[in-house]
Amino acid sequence: MSVDERSETIRFEFCGKPVEARAGDTVASALYRSGQRIFTRSFKYHRPRGLLCLSGKCPNCLMNVDGVPNVRACITPARAGMRVRHQNAYPSLENDWLAIAQRFDWLMPVGWYYKTMTYPSAWHAAEPYIRKIAGLGEPPPAGSEGGEYEHNYRHAEAAIIGGGPAGLQTAVELGSRGEQVMLIDDQPALGGHLRYSRNSGVAAAELIADLIGKVQKLSNVEVLQGCYCFGLYEGNLLGIVEPNPHPNAAERLIHLRTRRVVIATGAYEAPLLFRNNDLVGIMLSTAAQRLIRLHGVAHRVPDAGLLSQAGARLEWDGGKGAFVSVDLPSHVAAVGDVTGASFIAASRLPPEQVMASKRAFVCLCTDVSSKDLQDAIAEGFDHIETLKRYTTATMGPCQGRMCQLSAISVCAHETQRSMGATGTTTSRPPNPSVTLGALAGARHHPTRRTPMHYEHDALGAVWMDMGEWKRPRFYKTQTNSEEKACVEEEYRAVRERVGLIDVSTLGKLDFKGRDCGKLLDKVYAGRLSDLRPDRVRYAVLCDEAGIMLDDGTVSRLADDQYFITTTTGNLEFVEQWLEWWLVGTGWDVHITNMTGGVAAVNLAGPKARDVLAKLTSCGLDTKAFPYMACRRAEVAGVQALLMRIGFVGETGWEIHFPAEAGAYLWRTLLDAGREFDIRPFAVEAQRLLRLEKKHVIVGVDTDALTNPFEAGMGWVSKLDKEDFIGRAALRRLSGEELKQILAGFIMNEEALPEDGAAILVNGRLAGRVTSARYSPVNRKAVGLAWVPAELARPGAEIDVRVGGRLARAHITQQAFYDPEGARLRM
Amino acid sequence: MIRKARACGCREESPIKQTALFNTHQHSGASLIEHHGWQVPACFSNSEDEAARVRESVGVADVSWMLKFDLKGYGLKSPLALGEGAFSWALGPLHALVTCDPSSRREVMDRFQGLRTAGADLALPPPVYVTEVTSVYAQFLLVGPHCREVLSTLTSLNLSENSLPNLSCGQSSLAHVHAIILRQDLQGIPAYQLLVSREYGESMWESVLHAGHEFHLSPFGLQAQQFLKV
Amino acid sequence: MSFLLRCPHCGDRSVYEFRFGGEVKQRPAPDAPEAAWVDYTYTKANVAGVQKEWWYHRSGCRQWMIAARNTITNEVLETLFPER
Structure with missing residues (x-):
């Protein structure tokens, strides 16, 4: 029987308390689902023992059923009205006084009764007590009803022990040949390990169904289901026990004579040897598989993190025992187990006996127990989101995968709300976690360098960052390497002789069109449409609140062409600002960002004119080239735009020219200035020079x-x-x-x-x-x-x-x- | 008569023009030659090897010396007729980039002149404004069967055949820098031209080399370029 | 936040390629009373719903466009280049 065929509820009693079971449950699986974990106490030391094999092959689940002692609960089907009692523990399985025996294990080494009881009187004195505490189980009191016992005699031509795939196939084969076959299987249903193992699935189920179908069609094959063969004796005599063959009979012993015996009993799993390997909760993998596949004892949680992130809601479905995703957005679909479609609710959560336990761990990641959650709720953190944050449950590496369901059930139980009303916490990416390295990716640090970058390097520049730009802060010289002294040297050069600074980082915008003047008048605070060709004006940009956004120079190159500079840091902003104000005007204005393509230097000082005159035929005296004028001219063979402006307060020119000639013109200017003891100067010196002005x-x-x-x-x-x-x-x-x-x-x-x-x-x-x-x-x-x-x-x-x-x-x-x-x- | 499109320019003859990668090329031991007034790497190691590596995997060349013109105006509503050697790329609704070899300068300038004067009503503004932006961009040629994989490490631009077919362009962020990406296959080998503002040139070159590490990407020079074009 | 904006020229792109330019507002006439200017400069409608707003495609074609976006769901209903 598979998990899906559950329908009716069977009620029986365990130690006076009612237990609910489903059709197909064994006493053990029903007890396990109800939360029972300790099933017996061990023989000598009274150690708590839990389910281990779930196949009748170990002593861990021996219980007293309806007065019958030593019943293997894990292979005994649950029946309505059963009265089940524990064994070998007083007063209860959870609290057994005789567990103190473990403390005295040193008194009971192997063979201790041989070694210690050497005096007859000692043995006689001890024996009654030893007899009382030793052994497992108690016989039913005299006169109690237990049912009758029968014998049965059967004959077959072939007996197959084991109804797994091998046994079934043999039954089909022999049966098809016309032989009289008996197939004996000790499980509740045919199929053997394929009913529960890892390999079971659609293909296996189909195979079994096919084989069983064939076996059922063969009238000469008889199946003894749920019967176990306990011995093979001389003359092919098999001893088989059939439990509860009919209501009046407790057991039937079948003597089966057969001509041939086929042993198809399969293999079973053995436990591993390690320290404390008998602890409750340690079970064979096949036992776990049986619990899951045959008895539906598993809490399955749809892995719905991505669905939540997509915007789906989570709704509690009590029948499925899971939160299922609803209201999926149109572009997202869910298929398979994540939908919870095949789920059936497992045991009720949480089991009562773990509610106040400091060792029932809800959150394994952060060591939060059910008692911790209870205490937090009592302190007022009774909403699942605040409970999470206060206790840190679900906040560890597993991000709630292992503990979300338990945490919600504890919260629901304590606050007496339904699971649905309690709700879940919000799932956010990344889940699972992602390294910061992966998120960061390769380290691309965009760096902006002027065309003269390596000239500055060669001149001893000490660099500084201005946003993404690299700019020289000052230059070390042969005589000075300390900033203060170097800056003062550069300052003196400009004030007394001539200096050269790289200002290529300035933003530069080319404006073309008939309506440039209109746009500039609209956006800048000053008037620019009346700027004469070959003149340059200082201009400031303000916003609608009258706040200064940027400043720069505006040069008129032609009727329909302007050239604008902005501060280094604001170029992108100014370009966007101007473009935005252009929208919807219909004006003929076209802006091109020339920043990277134009190198710019400022040659300044009382000797600046002398230096420049060596390289250009353009008239430089104040009459020909007054302050705040601009001219296009060739400088050392390079087409340039010269602006006579004075940020640093000395006679000087700002020279704008194509970036590809950067290194060439820089060197040429320094060469030409050598006779005047020209110095390159940098940002710090410039700051001082302009501040004095x-x-x-x-x-x-x-x-x-x-x-x-x-x-x-x-x-x-x-x-x-x-x-x-x-x-x-x-x-x-x-x-x-x-x-x-x-x-x-x-x-x-x-x-x-x-x-x-x-x-x-x-x-x-x-x-x-x-x-x-x-x-x-x-x-x-x-x-x-x-x-x-x-x-x-x-x-x-x-x-x-x-x-x-x-x-x-x-x-x-x-x-x-x-x-x-x-x-x-x- | 075409209005002087540049505020400043250089004499073609003086071989003093350097790209943003000049220092890098020098340090990598490239042999530099003069090409239309620019100092350009002829080859880095051996031009046949360089061309072979491009054909097998991927290579990158600094082609910043290529002519580039920025065109704006309502005249761009209709397609541009620029002749064989020049290519026009749509950067925006009324915004185009024209690329061509330096040897086509005269021809392209004549075409621009034609655009401005053809059927123009003098009462209206000129249909097209031209600004030379050769200096403004550092330009790289990324070629080879693996060039798309290298690019996809650097940009989220959709490079699939449907989105960026041959002779089309896109603009996006390339290693965190605004770039114009032109797809122009070379004799059937996938190829892209990457244009970034010149001041980012060196930084972008490093990023491309780093991204191409997996495919043994290496630079190739002018001579290998000639081999590939044949 | 990783919604897409459809640039009318470049196509669907991640919102991070764009710079937000504020709500679309009507600029007052030059001689409008001060209250109108204060409102224009400082007050935002801050609609919880579909809002018309400016976006600049800084990583792409560098054009200004107007988008109609639902500020609650980030669904972008429309984008267009305004008349030049």
Whole structure:
């Protein structure tokens, strides 16, 4: 009989308590399903013993059934009204006082009765007690009803012992030849190991059904089912016992004479030898297989994690004893056992006797017992999700696979809710777990290098990261390797002679089209449509709240062509921003990102013109090439765009040219400048140079809340322009009192604040430093800081926190170097 | 007369043009030659071996010197007629990339001129705007029977025959960097051109070599390229 | 989160290829009262349901598009390039 044929319930009694069994259950399988785990106590030591073989071949399940002692419960079919009692334990199987015998095992070595009871009197004194405690089982009291016993005499031409595949096949063969065959099988049904073994399945079931069908059709083959053959005697006499042949008879002994005997008794499994190999719960693999396949004692859980992740709901189906997935989305299907279609609920969960046990482990991963769950629920964590989090049950490596069902059943039991009402916890990926290495994959670190990268290497650059870009921070020289000294050398070169810096990381956008001016006027705060060809203008981008987003230069190359630079970090954003505002306008504007294709350098210093003049025929004097002009010209044979702008405060040109000529032109410029003692300079020196000119760096000196007015750059916005981004907010801000202002300051004493240092006034926090550097020109540290508006007047005193103490500084109005800007226009 | 499409450019004759991989090629011992003003690896080891490895497995070449033009405008609604040596790739609804060998420069420029003036109404803006972007992209040629497997390690772009057939293009993330991927098989051998913004060139070259490790991917030079085209 | 957006040019792509550009909103007229500008700048409708929103295909064709997405299920009902 297979698991699916269960229908009726059989009720019997075990030690006075009712037990439910199904058709096909043995006494042992029914007891096991009800939660019974200890089935007897061992002979000498009274150790608890559980089911081991489930095939009548071991002593572990001997019980008293209806007064009959030593009944092998595992092969005895359950019958309604049976009264089953345990044996060899007092008062109960779970608590047997004689288990104390284990402590005295040293008194009972092998052959102890031979060795100790050498005096007759000692033996006679001990014998009654030994007799009482020894042995297994008790005979029924005199006069109790047990049934009658019969004998039977049978003859056959061939007797086959064993109704497994081999026996069945032999029966078919011999029977087909016309022989009188008796097939004796001690199991409840034919099929032998194919009924329960690993190899059983559709194919095996079909084979057995086929063989049984054939056997049944052969009238000359008789099957003795559930009968066991206990001996083969002289003259081919077989002794066979048939239990309960009819209601009045307890057993029938069959004497079977046969001409031929075929032994097809198969093989059985033997236990392994290891320490504590008799513990309850250790069973032969074939016993486990029988429990699962013949008696349906297995808690099967559909492996439905992926279905839950797909959005299916889990609903408890009591008949199946499982949560099944419902409401699958349209693109997901479930087939096979994950649907729970073939499931039949196994034993009721949880068994009462483990509810308050500290050793009944619900969660093996985290050692959480059923008692722990009970306690947590008593503390108020009575929802399955909070119970999980408080106890960590289901949160270990198995992620609930081993314990979800038990945890839910304990919760349901304690809170007196149904399984369905208790519900499951949410299943999330990854399950099973995935290594971080697999998730990360190969280490691709996109790195952005300028065309002059290896020139800088050769010049002793010390590198820094600016996002994905590699930029030189400063250059080590033959005489200096320490940052402060190197930076000062580079600074002096620019102020006194000439320096060259790689600014290729600037974002560069090419604009073509008839309506470029319209778009730029719309998006930038200033006016750009009136920019004359060959002029360059500084421009600032604001958002609708009037906050500064980015700044850069705008050069007009032709009526319908502009060239725009952005800060290094904001190029992607600016391109997207401009494209977005273009949508829906119908304007003829086409933007191309040229950043990687254009190398850019800034040649700056009083001797910059002398150096450049050696390489180009373009007029460079201030009349021909004024400040804020741009020209296209050849420099050392390379087509370039020259812009006369002055971020660092000296006469200089920003030169933009094709990236493939990067190394060549860089070297050529340095060669041309050698006679003037030109130096390459890098980011740190540039920061100092521009700071002395109070040039603001968007994103360093301004943040996500800064508007142009408080940064001292109100002049960048042309409020009389027609509608542009931020106009409404900027108009409003222009009329308002400023609360804080970005102001310049000079330290009164020797102290260098860090970028971000706190500013205090009268002991109270009033602002912070955004940038500060030591200024050789002022022989003190200078910087930019946010201060309250009332303090933004020349001479106002502030305290700056430097290295744990307060240092005094004062506000300045003008730039710290060349406030008139004369050096720029030389 | 075609408007000057570039803000800056180089004289063709002066052999000073270096790709983003110049330093890498030097260090790998490649022998460099001049090619249309660019310093280009002729071969890395032996050009016959290099070509053979490409035919058997996969190889990668630095072809950043190839001409590239970015085209935008409503004129791109209709297909472009550019002549034999040039290929046009659709990057967006009104956005195309044109690639060609440097030797076709004159011819392609003439074609662009034609596009701008053909039947154009002067009251309307020009139908096509052209910007040369040869310098803007580092360009690699990935060729060989295993090139698709190498690419699938670096990008989630669907490379199947249906999604990216020969002479079609796609844009996606390649080793975390935006790339234009052009499929252009070489004499029946599967091949892709990978274009990334030039500043990522060296980084991308490393990523491609790393991804190709399983298939013994190695770089090949200009000479091996000529063998493969024959 | 791994839903697909159908770029009208490039086809179905993972949402991570795109940059979210906010809800589609009507920009007030230049001379609209301040309340309208404050609302436009700071207030989001934050619909629990189908929302029209901007997406930029930064890893692909680098075009701006509008999508109609159900913010509860992440189902994208429609994507289109707006009129140029």
